[in-house]
Amino acid sequence: MIMNRAGRAFGKAPFGIWGGLLFTALALAGLVLTGAARPEEPAGGDVRARGSDPVCPPDADASSRTTGGPGLGHNHLSPEEAAELDQQLNEALVTQQAPAKGLRRTVPTIVHVISASDGRGDLSDSTISDQINTMNRGFSGGYGYGVDTGFRFELRAVTRTVSDSWFGDFVGHEAAMKKKLRRGDAGTLNLYTVNLPDGMLGRSTFPQDYTDSPKLDGVVVDYRSVPGGEREKFNLGFTATHETGHWLGLFHTFQNGCEHPGDYVDDTPFEREQAAGCPEGRDTCDQTGRDPVHNFMNYSDDPCMSHFTRGQRERMTEHWAAFRT
Known part of the structure; x- marks a missing residue:
């Protein structure tokens, strides 16, 4: 019997592996990729990198991606917090049918x-369209090597x-801003x-957060990214691509470092x-396997990032079925 990183037996349960952040937490990170040619993929996998080490805070420089939410006082998920999110996923999936694979899910986006x-931060309609197109290309495997x-x-x-006030101090006004502006349901x-x-x-909320804090659900990115x-x-x-990966349940690729179960993928x-x-x-x-430095869920520079993996696809599909449909 083959076991996956999370200790589940393949073939016995319809659950795959996923990545996410902590309960009622917001994930901060933003990796992206460019349209330039990608380095050759290492043998044995189509994934390249993770996002952040839960026990190793990022360096305080421009390359840092951080995670956390208002009043939570942490930058990364601890192993215990990640395990709690995974347990919530497993419990939710017990009552679900196996998520359909290979189906396209169109997510309404506001x-x-x-x-x-x-005028700072006033993005043009064309820039917004470019951002959505970039996300669609990344999630479709359009940058190479990904699924x-x-x-x-x-x-x-x-x-x-x-x-x-909102623009100058987002962290201090996040809750009020989201409660006033947010639209739609768990799948929006x-x-x-x-x-x-x-x-x-x-930063991003996780799917597990929605039930208790629906008005805080969503993805936040710096307007300059x-x-x-x-x-x-x-x-x-690619910051929006990375954060949306969290919104769909993925952890950073470096979650738990070298220790089992890693990022649960x-x-x-x-x-x-x-x-x-x-x-x-x-x-x-x-x-x-070499470090997945080209994965969207790592902290690499945008031009270095290029893809999600099959395991990440399954993890996102499971979270969608469990928490966002």
Whole structure:
């Protein structure tokens, strides 16, 4: 009998492996990829990297991706917090039919643009369209070596709010802002573009958070991380791709470091710590496989990122069936 990283027996349960962050937590991270040619994929896998080490806070530089939520006081999930989220997934799936594989799921998406009175943050309609297209390309495997996850994002509406207080202090006004602006149900992606503090590129809730805090559900990204933005090395739009991966249940690829069960996905090699830049060929753990530095759920620079894996696709599909349908 073959066992996966989470200790489940393949063939006995319809559950795959997923990644996510902590209960009622918000994930902060934003990795992306470019349209440039990708390095050759290492043998034995189609995934490249994880996002952040739950026990190893990111460096305080421009390459950092952080996780956490208002008042939670942490940057990464602990092994116990990740295990709790995984347990919630397993319990939810017990009463579900096996999630259908290979089906396309179109996610209605509302983009909320928060800007200052001097015009900072006021993204154009074309930039918003580019961001949605970037997400669709990433989730369809369009950057090479990755799989088509089956998820697509359809822009349904754009809201625009001019507020110097919201723009200047998003963290302090997050709850009020979301409670006023959020639309739709658990299956509606609300994407907020704001001015985030230095060292923070984005954050996201997990699917498990929705029942207790539906109004806080959604993805937040720094407005300079969108395609063509001002965040050097992080302006291809992949922060939104990374954070939406959390919104669909994925953990960072370096969750739990080299320790079992890693990020709860079998085809993303173990990774001791988050990647910075694009450390091609890095191998930080004794287990088989080089670090997945090209995976959207790592902390690599945007031009280094390129794909999701089959295991991540299954994990996202399971979370959708358990919490977002």
